[in-house]
Amino acid sequence: MASRIEAKEDAGIPRQSRDWVPLIVFLGPALVVYAGFSLFPVLKTIYNSLHVMKPHNVVEFVGLGNYRSLLTHDEIFWKAVKNTALFSVFGTVLDVGAGFLLALCLFAKVPLARFWKIVWFSPVLISYVVVGIIWVWIYDYNWGIVNTVLRWFALDALAHSWLGDPHTALWAVLATQVWKWAGFNMIVFMAALYGLPPDVLGAAELDHCGWLAKLVHVILPMLRPTVVSLLVLSLIGKMMVFDVVWIMTRGGPLWSTETVSTYVYKRAFDWNTFDLGYPSAIAVVWFILILVFVALLTGSLRQRDKLEY
Amino acid sequence: MIRKIGITCAVVLLLGLFVRQLARPQAAITTLSIWSHEADEPAKVAVRERVAREIERAHPGVRVVITWYDSEGLVVALKTSLPAGQGPDIFYIETDWSDLITDGYTLPLDGLIDWNTIYPWARKPWIYDGKTWAVPQEVYTDELYYNKKLLANLGFTLPPNAQFSQEQFLALVKKARAAGITPIAQGVGDRNYPGAYILTQALLHKLGLNDYGRLFGGHLSFLDPRVVAVFRWVKELVDAGAYPKNFMTLKLAESHYYFYQKPGAVMLPMGSWYTGRAFVPEDEGGQPGDFPLGIMQFPAMDDAACNECKVRAVGSSFAINAATPHRELAAEYLNAMSRPEIGTLWIDTVHLQTAVIAQGSASATLYPGYYKELMARQEGAKYFDIDPSDFLEGACLDTYVQVMNSSFPGGLLSVDEAVRLMNQACYKG
Numbered sequence: 001m002a003s004r005i006e007a008k009e010d011a012g013i014p015r016q017s018r019d020w021v022p023l024i025v026f027l028g029p030a031l032v033v034y035a036g037f038s039l040f041p042v043l044k045t046i047y048n049s050l051h052v053m054k055p056h057n058v059v060e061f062v063g064l065g066n067y068r069s070l071l072t073h074d075e076i077f078w079k080a081v082k083n084t085a086l087f088s089v090f091g092t093v094l095d096v097g098a099g100f101l102l103a104l105c106l107f108a109k110v111p112l113a114r115f116w117k118i119v120w121f122s123p124v125l126i127s128y129v130v131v132g133i134i135w136v137w138i139y140d141y142n143w144g145i146v147n148t149v150l151r152w153f154a155l156d157a158l159a160h161s162w163l164g165d166p167h168t169a170l171w172a173v174l175a176t177q178v179w180k181w182a183g184f185n186m187i188v189f190m191a192a193l194y195g196l197p198p199d200v201l202g203a204a205e206l207d208h209c210g211w212l213a214k215l216v217h218v219i220l221p222m223l224r225p226t227v228v229s230l231l232v233l234s235l236i237g238k239m240m241v242f243d244v245v246w247i248m249t250r251g252g253p254l255w256s257t258e259t260v261s262t263y264v265y266k267r268a269f270d271w272n273t274f275d276l277g278y279p280s281a282i283a284v285v286w287f288i289l290i291l292v293f294v295a296l297l298t299g300s301l302r303q304r305d306k307l308e309y
Numbered sequence: 310m311i312r313k314i315g316i317t318c319a320v321v322l323l324l325g326l327f328v329r330q331l332a333r334p335q336a337a338i339t340t341l342s343i344w345s346h347e348a349d350e351p352a353k354v355a356v357r358e359r360v361a362r363e364i365e366r367a368h369p370g371v372r373v374v375i376t377w378y379d380s381e382g383l384v385v386a387l388k389t390s391l392p393a394g395q396g397p398d399i400f401y402i403e404t405d406w407s408d409l410i411t412d413g414y415t416l417p418l419d420g421l422i423d424w425n426t427i428y429p430w431a432r433k434p435w436i437y438d439g440k441t442w443a444v445p446q447e448v449y450t451d452e453l454y455y456n457k458k459l460l461a462n463l464g465f466t467l468p469p470n471a472q473f474s475q476e477q478f479l480a481l482v483k484k485a486r487a488a489g490i491t492p493i494a495q496g497v498g499d500r501n502y503p504g505a506y507i508l509t510q511a512l513l514h515k516l517g518l519n520d521y522g523r524l525f526g527g528h529l530s531f532l533d534p535r536v537v538a539v540f541r542w543v544k545e546l547v548d549a550g551a552y553p554k555n556f557m558t559l560k561l562a563e564s565h566y567y568f569y570q571k572p573g574a575v576m577l578p579m580g581s582w583y584t585g586r587a588f589v590p591e592d593e594g595g596q597p598g599d600f601p602l603g604i605m606q607f608p609a610m611d612d613a614a615c616n617e618c619k620v621r622a623v624g625s626s627f628a629i630n631a632a633t634p635h636r637e638l639a640a641e642y643l644n645a646m647s648r649p650e651i652g653t654l655w656i657d658t659v660h661l662q663t664a665v666i667a668q669g670s671a672s673a674t675l676y677p678g679y680y681k682e683l684m685a686r687q688e689g690a691k692y693f694d695i696d697p698s699d700f701l702e703g704a705c706l707d708t709y710v711q712v713m714n715s716s717f718p719g720g721l722l723s724v725d726e727a728v729r730l731m732n733q734a735c736y737k738g
Binding site for chain 2: 054076136139140141142144161163164165166252253254255266269270271272273274
């Protein structure tokens, strides 16, 4: 073998060029796929955002015109930003928090733990369309279970059109989202909890550490990487929320559940105009904002000192 | 050894058969592709599929493939495939998708279609720049259906012209609500227009054809006193409990069931395509066989310009893709669908008006009295030929959907807020 390499070197092929061959062979296909399906669409969206896109590939350059209109004149966009921000912040905290509490219940071996695990995880397996329809029925004023229960407890005054009132619609949709995703976070937390070193937990118990102190000072610090990952994933998902809102409210009533994604869709396909430039500008602005938020969140929650145990 | 020879022979034989099959001249297959909405209406599916089979029989070697979509899926599919120079040969189109025409994705059909079998007024909405761009199949009028028995039980008798005054209508709403009956079964959970039926019809009566067109065309202010008066009257209806409490989430199909099954309501304003859902077997969601269905006129407004005005619109229509290589064949399909006998079949099986000048009468069908009553309600009517949700666009359309379709009839907005929002989005001055 050694003599063969020497022979190639002798043939005048420099070692550096030869090192590129396996790199290209192994990375090339993945890079082509990445460029075609990720990079190109992103660049094309940025390009579109600087133009008014007319049919038959007729494009008119407007520079930052779309961005100017978006940031200075578009009231619905700012409503959508506010709604998405509320949805993302509260949704992320509730989602991850609920998942953690459910995981703790199972970790503490509550009765029927296996049964509860299946029950709590099963919403994750249901499609958004089905989840949306189920919850629209649950919230229905006349026959929905929420109002039925309230009436059963003689709380008729609290019975409400949950999705029909701008003050409650967003929170009703948010509750649905939490119901669907808490089970996923629970499973991830379960895996992390069972991966904790038993000797550290045992040592805490030997030191007469109470359950709350053990949770706050031992378990949570060790779960920090998991918490950060779930918070980031959840935040990204919620900043792009579309399906559940579209199925349940289509952004209504009075734009009270309009999110940035539903607004992009409406501008692109529902406004009886063919211009994809303006929706592209919204998408670019939102992409940058998501990037900034994720960087800030990751940076602020990053573990600076490595735990040793 | 013998086994090896056997396997080799078998492989050679199969290879030979394969090559022979490839070499054989194949009969050329032409596929005419059609994308259509309304998969959930079996009678319409049956009519369109029947015409497809007729074309296949007339042209051996031609396959007609209809792909069935729901409305929203079809819009997205068309708006992504047509700009890419792809898409079907023929596609379903509605009048509010006119951007597909103005942006040049459809073929002008003037010389390709036999227009003698189509009502001229139904062709009219499809004429832009002097050319006709789609073939209408379904036409409808906006109607106010009611339960005859409930109306009688509440002590109301319809006047001979089948039209209550605005005061009588308000009294009916109040009395029904007091009796614990929902006056109007309407919901906006999945559509952008039904919540506006009462409001837009009242505006049409009050303003007349011309000013109604100017209002939604952006040339008449929503602050016009006549417009505000209509909004105030509708607000009275809303405050009197005209609509169900689950108005915001009740879906279109559910509102039909709500009206004629459970819990029951006095009225249901709906396009005359009501029949597509109601005139199916009861166990498939249709109205009970003995349901006392009636049709009344939308209420007369005080000091109205045109209380006999109605909205008449073109529903399902079909266009030919400008990029199709099969334009003659596509036109043949649309011509076949527009034959008078297919028009009659449509009326008899779909129980809905058609743009095709049909032969014979539908009076011998399953619902004989219905069609007669429908025709009686249209006698002497003056028509506005399109629904606002079909021609509005951009922010005006979005505001119409949020305000006039849902939040105002849903009781979330005052009259002042509603007219201000509409004016801000639609009035061009």
